[in-house]
Amino acid sequence: MLKRFFAQTRDFAVVIRHLRLEIGSVGLWPFAGVFAVSMFVMLFEGVGVGLLVPMLSLLLGGENATPMRPIQWLQSHFPGQSPSVYLSLVCIAIVCAIAAKNAASYTSQILASRLKRRVATNMRDVLFERLHRADLDVFDRAPGGEIANIFLVETYRSTVAIESFIGYVQRSSIALFYLFALFYISLRLTLLVVVLAVVLGFTLSFVYGRLSRAGIAVADLNHRLATTLTQSFAGVRVVRAANAQRREIDEFKRLNGLQADAEYASARASSLLFPLTETLAVIGAMTIVGCAYAFLVRPGHMLSSYLLAYGFLLLRLLPLMNQLYSMQGHLLYLAGGIREVHHWLQTPIYPVRPFGDVPFTGLQHELKFEGVSYTYPNGTVALREVTFAVGVGETVAIVGPSGSGKSTLAAILLRFRTPASGRVTADGRDCWEFSPETWHRATAVVEQDAFLFHGTLRENVVYGCQGITDEELARAITVANLDEVVRALPQGLDTLVGERGAMVSGGQRQRIAIARAILRDPGILILDEATSHLDAVSEQLVQQALQNAARGRTTIVIAHRLSTVREADRLIVMEHGEVVEQGTWESLEANRGLFHRLVIGV
Ligand SMILES: Nc1ncnc2c1ncn2[C@@H]1O[C@H](COP(=O)(O)OP(=O)(O)OP(=O)(O)O)[C@@H](O)[C@H]1O
Ligand SMILES: [Mg+2]
Structure with a gap:
C-alpha cells in the first residue's frame, strides 16, 4: 500500500509538472493575481473565524471570565458598555469579515475562470502553431482524427484539469490556514489531525489507482474513437464499395461502449471518494474531539471554549479536505489528457536546421541535386546519392x-524533408540558405494527390496568394484548361468544392491544382502528375495544361506515362532511389537499358 501511495504521489507530481509547463506559457502574473485574491479570502475568513473564539468565550465564560484580546481592545476603545454591546460588535465584525471574504471569493473565482479561458485558448494556439512547425512525418504517422481529438477533447480535459488545479491550490492554501489556526490552539491535537489525514490519504490510494487507470483508458479510447470516426467517413466510399458499413458500425459501437465503460468506472470510483472521505474524516474528527475532552479538557489543560472553537475549525476543515481528496482523484483521472497534450506540445520543430534569409531572386543558370540521399524515419531508403x-x-x-x-x-x-546527405543548389547556393518567403514563392508543386480545401473554387486557386486581380486569376484558369469547367459550374468560380475535392472529377481536381501552382508565377515548377487514373480526354486536357504551365519555366515533370514526356528536353530514369540513366528520349532508347524496358512495357 505504501508503494502504491508513493507511486500515486509521483503521478500527481508529474501531472503538476506538466501543468506547470502548459500554464507557464500564459505567464505567472495572472496566477499571482488569483492567489493574491485568495489570500484576501483567507485573511477575511481568518478574521471571521478568529473572532469566534473570543465571542464563544464571552458567551460561555459569563461576567467572571478574563476577556480575550479583541474584547479587551473593545473595552479600552468603548469603555463602560454592557457585555451584550461587545457581543453585538463582535457579531457585526464577524458578519462583515465573512461578507468581505465572500466578495473576495467571488472575485477570485471570476479571475480563475478568466485565467482558465486564457490558458485553454493559449494551449490550443500554441499546439496548433507547434504542429504547423512539425516534421511532416508526424502527420504521416498520426492516424486521421487523432490530432482533432487532441484539440477538441484532450485540451478540454486539460483545461478542466487546470481549473481543478487552481481550485486545488486555492483550497489547500485555505486548508493550510485552518491547520495553522488549529496548531495555534493545540499542537498535540493537530499533530493527531495530520496523522489521521495522512492515514486517510493512504486509505484512498486504491480509489486513486482506479481513477488514474480509468483516465488513461479514457484518453486511449478517445483517440481510438476519433480515429475510427474520421477514417470511417473519410473513407466512406471504400466502406460502401466493400459493403462494410456493418463492420464499421459494430466497431464504432464497440469502442463507444468501451469508452462509456471507462467513464463509468471512473464515475464509480469518484463517487466512492466523497462518501468515503467524509465518513472516515468524521470518524477521525470525533476521535479527536473525544480524545481532547478526555485528555485535555477534563484534566483542565484546555478550556472548553477552546475545544469548541477547535471543533468548529475542524468541522470547517473537513469539507475542504474532502474536496481536496476528490480533486486529487479528479486530477489523476484527467492526467491521461494532460499527458497527451503535453506529448504533442513536445513535438520536435522542423527543420532542425533553420532556413536561411537570403532572398531568392530567380534561377540564372541551373538547379542541381548533388548526391542527395534520404531515408524515411521508418527506415525506408528512398534516395541514394x-x-x-x-x-x-x-x-x-x-x-x-x-x-x-x-x-x-x-x-x-x-x-518538406531534410536530405540525410547531399544538397540541392540553385546557381551553386544551397537552397536551404534561401528565405522561406522567396523560395516558396518561386517554387510551386502540383502534387500527385492534389488536395482541395473545403471551400470555393476561387478560394482553392488563390490559396496563399495575396492581392490577386481577376485578370491574373482568369489567366491561370485558362492556362490550366479550366475555362469550360468553370463555365459549366452552377456558381462558376464561387462553386463549393468538397474536402479532398469530392465534388469535382479527378482530372478537374488536378487542373485546379495546376491553376493554384501557376497563379503564383513560379520560376521553378514541379509537376507530380497523376494521369494514370484519367481517361484519354481528361488526360489530354491535363497534359495540355501541364505544357501550358511549363512554358517559360524551369520544370521538373514526374511522369507516370511515358507518352506524356516526349516533349521533355531531358529524361532522368530512376530505380530504387538511384538515377540509373539520363539523356534524351532517343539516346535512352538507344541505350537499351531500364528506359527501353519501360517503353516496351516489360
Ligand atoms: N511518408 C513516407 N514514410 C515512409 N516511407 C515512405 C513515405 N513516402 C514514401 N515512402 C517510401 O519511399 C519510397 C519512395 O517513395 P516515392 O513516393 O518517392 O515513390 P514514387 O517514385 O513517387 O512512386 P509513385 O510512382 O508510385 O508515385 C517508397 O518505397 C515508399 O514506400
Ligand atoms: Mg509519387
Missing part, C-alpha cells in the same frame, strides 16, 4: 517504376 542538374528554362522529366523515389525528390526540393 541522386545527382542531376536542370538548366534554367529546361523541362526535365523524371521517370521510373512506382516507389523509385520520384515524389521524394520533389519533397526534398520543396524543403
